[in-house]
Amino acid sequence: MLGYTIRRIGAALFVLWAISVLVFLIFFATPGVDPAARIAGRNADPATLEQVRRSFGFDAPITTQYLKMMNHLFLERDLTSFVNRGSRVVPQITDALPATLSLVIGAAVIWMAVGIAMGTAAAAWRGKAADPVITLLGILGVSMPVYWLGEVINLFTQSRMHETVFRWVPPLGYVAPTENPWQWFLHLIFPWLSLAVLYAGIYARLLRGELIGALREDYVRTARAKGISERRILVRHALRCSLIPVVSLFGLDFGALVGGAGLLTEVVFGIPGIGHLTYNALQNLDLPVIMGTVMYAAFFVVLANAAVDLFYARLDPRVRHV
Amino acid sequence: MISSKNGPWRTAGRQLIRNRPAMISAAAFLIILLACLAAPLYAHHVAHVDPLASNIAGTTVVDGRTADLLQQSTDGLGLGVTPLGPTWDPGHYLLGADNQGRDVAARLLYGGRNSLYIGLASAFVCCLLAAVLGIVAGYFGGWIDAVLARLFDVVWAFPVYLLAICLSVVLVSGGLHIGPLHLNAGSLLLPILIIAVIYVPYVARPLRGQVMALRERDFIQASIGSGAGDWRIMRREVLPNVLPTLIVFLPMMTALNMLTESALSFLSVGVQSPDASWGTIINDGLGLLYTRPVVTVAPGLLIALTAVALNVLGDGVRDALDPNARLRGGA
Numbered sequence: 100m101l102g103y104t105i106r107r108i109g110a111a112l113f114v115l116w117a118i119s120v121l122v123f124l125i126f127f128a129t130p131g132v133d134p135a136a137r138i139a140g141r142n143a144d145p146a147t148l149e150q151v152r153r154s155f156g157f158d159a160p161i162t163t164q165y166l167k168m169m170n171h172l173f174l175e176r177d178l179t180s181f182v183n184r185g186s187r188v189v190p191q192i193t194d195a196l197p198a199t200l201s202l203v204i205g206a207a208v209i210w211m212a213v214g215i216a217m218g219t220a221a222a223a224w225r226g227k228a229a230d231p232v233i234t235l236l237g238i239l240g241v242s243m244p245v246y247w248l249g250e251v252i253n254l255f256t257q258s259r260m261h262e263t264v265f266r267w268v269p270p271l272g273y274v275a276p277t278e279n280p281w282q283w284f285l286h287l288i289f290p291w292l293s294l295a296v297l298y299a300g301i302y303a304r305l306l307r308g309e310l311i312g313a314l315r316e317d318y319v320r321t322a323r324a325k326g327i328s329e330r331r332i333l334v335r336h337a338l339r340c341s342l343i344p345v346v347s348l349f350g351l352d353f354g355a356l357v358g359g360a361g362l363l364t365e366v367v368f369g370i371p372g373i374g375h376l377t378y379n380a381l382q383n384l385d386l387p388v389i390m391g392t393v394m395y396a397a398f399f400v401v402l403a404n405a406a407v408d409l410f411y412a413r414l415d416p417r418v419r420h421v
Numbered sequence: 422m423i424s425s426k427n428g429p430w431r432t433a434g435r436q437l438i439r440n441r442p443a444m445i446s447a448a449a450f451l452i453i454l455l456a457c458l459a460a461p462l463y464a465h466h467v468a469h470v471d472p473l474a475s476n477i478a479g480t481t482v483v484d485g486r487t488a489d490l491l492q493q494s495t496d497g498l499g500l501g502v503t504p505l506g507p508t509w510d511p512g513h514y515l516l517g518a519d520n521q522g523r524d525v526a527a528r529l530l531y532g533g534r535n536s537l538y539i540g541l542a543s544a545f546v547c548c549l550l551a552a553v554l555g556i557v558a559g560y561f562g563g564w565i566d567a568v569l570a571r572l573f574d575v576v577w578a579f580p581v582y583l584l585a586i587c588l589s590v591v592l593v594s595g596g597l598h599i600g601p602l603h604l605n606a607g608s609l610l611l612p613i614l615i616i617a618v619i620y621v622p623y624v625a626r627p628l629r630g631q632v633m634a635l636r637e638r639d640f641i642q643a644s645i646g647s648g649a650g651d652w653r654i655m656r657r658e659v660l661p662n663v664l665p666t667l668i669v670f671l672p673m674m675t676a677l678n679m680l681t682e683s684a685l686s687f688l689s690v691g692v693q694s695p696d697a698s699w700g701t702i703i704n705d706g707l708g709l710l711y712t713r714p715v716v717t718v719a720p721g722l723l724i725a726l727t728a729v730a731l732n733v734l735g736d737g738v739r740d741a742l743d744p745n746a747r748l749r750g751g752a
Contacts, residue, residue: 117571118578121579137591238733238736239729241728243721244683244725246684250703250717253710254710254717377583378688381586381688381690382689393586397583404578
């Protein structure tokens with residue numbers, strides 16, 4: 100396990116480094132693009148441009164530029180926005196993190212619970228009426244634009260049916276759980292649901308396939324021969340093994356969502372998280388903020404993947420020796 | 422193999438035709454595609470509007486009376502304007518106007534052209550790139566594979582929307598200029614290329630695995646033994662064997678890419694004004710959500726409908742050709 104852990108962490112560090120190089124190259128070395136003008140924002144004056152050139156070392160060799168950039172981002176953490184003059188990027192990201200985590204963790208709890216329940220039900224009743232319904236839900240989940248679903252939910256909860264059924268729904272926005280836990284919950288319930296709808300169907304379909312495969316395995320036949328009830332076999336034997344790929348996908352999705360893939364949901368529901376920060380930066384082409392959020396996002400994704408792989412290796416010893 | 426009477430393609434084709442949900446989906450997709458292709462016919466001969474030019478002072482006829490396209494708002498203080506709502510009359514702003522007085526129905530059709538074009542084209546480019554890279558990596562192995570596989574890992578670990586946003590934000594404002602290649606900032610080729618590139622690992626990774634397994638099979642070893650060149654083997658022996666998987670990926674990637682395009686356009690880094698796509702129309706409708714929800718709801722429904730059709734069709738193609746193929750997430 101120790102050898103595997105070291106190798107896995109090494110791989111994660113490599114991927115992080117490679118992503119940082121990739122982001123750097125996209126922003127600083129795209130042919131035909133003047134990076135200083137980009138970083139300074141729209142219609143910047145010559146003095147600002149000069150300041151940007153000095154701060155990022157644009158007359159220096161490209162490796163020095165890369166090191167300067169990483170220094171601004173991770174060591175000094177003094178990357179500053181030139182559009183919103185003087186605002187530091189890294190503190191903005193750490194301030195936005197709790198809102199994003201609130202959104203993603205809540206949604207993840209819902210989609211994992213619903214996805215596992217639906218997937219198990221579909222496998223238990225495969226070929227019956229519930230099965231195609233779950234398949235259809237899975238397809239709907241991957242076919243709806245998430246921001247559009249959020250807009251339609253808002254249309255009903257904030258406007259059309261706000262006076263009747265949804266009187267209890269607070270206006271769009273976010274309240275910190277430390278301030279008022281009940282309001283925090285009320286503000287987030289629809290964002291959670293709209294995000295969870297997308298994932299629950301995918302997870303249910305994945306789990307259904309895995310479970311049906313597992314039910315054909317020898318160890319299930321052994322369990323049946325011992326006279327264990329079909330329900331106990333499904334839940335205690337088959338489900339345990341089938342959850343492994345689900346957990347691995349969960350790592351990818353959770354990391355990506357914390358890293359900003361929840362961007363569209365945050366924008367639509369007015370949640371001031373990392374995604375919202377990226378969105379605002381996009382509206383006025385505030386490149387330092389975009390670079391900052393992307394690098395931190397990549398960090399979360401790689402971290403979550405490594406954590407999941409290590410967890411996976413603990414669950415399934417075969418993985419360690421690949 | 423293709424011409425034999427009960428060849429695998431023929432068997433698969435017959436199975437697909439018997440698959441009713443897949444056939445209904447294919448028909449639905451074709452209808453949407455044809456409707457969007459007919460956008461100029463609708464705009465010029467039925468609605469008589471220019472869907473790209475703003476028409477703030479324009480009027481139309483509703484129930485025999487002249488009506489302003491942008492009406493004085495009646496909400497709150499009565500400030501600002503509200504565009505005309507749906508008239509349900511194809512000749513006169515069927516679905517109403519947007520906040521620039523443009524015909525929503527005509528824009529939906531024109532936007533659909535761009536959405537479908539970007540979705541289809543980027544799916545083709547993506548599968549083509551992935552086929553080349555996946556086959557080369559899996560066939561040659563060694564350091565070529567090591568480099569390519571690491572590259573796939575890096576792009577795979579990158580949240581797709583963020584990678585697309587990075588590329589778009591750099592390219593969409595200035596265009597792309599590499600040597601003799603010049604792409605203008607508004608060119609639809611930019612979103613096509615960006616979306617194609619970010620999804621390459623989704624297709625290339627499973628292909629690479631397949632090719633690695635094929636490489637050990639007797640018929641490939643026999644070709645190598647009989648002295649066939651690498652490129653010939655890849656083209657004549659490997660490619661036909663991974664082609665079913667590529668075909669399975671096409672409809673699903675088209676749906677995924679269309680959704681990605683709409684998200685990027687919604688974030689204003691996809692299709693650029695005055696061009697429209699379903700994503701930009703949803704974005705246009707944001708400020709009108711509570712007063713004229715049709716501007717937001719209609720394009721979203723069209724995206725969802727098209728994507729469901731493509732995904733159901735994709736499921737059918739997969740069942741017929743390659744039951745083990747999986748997109749990320751097993752969907």
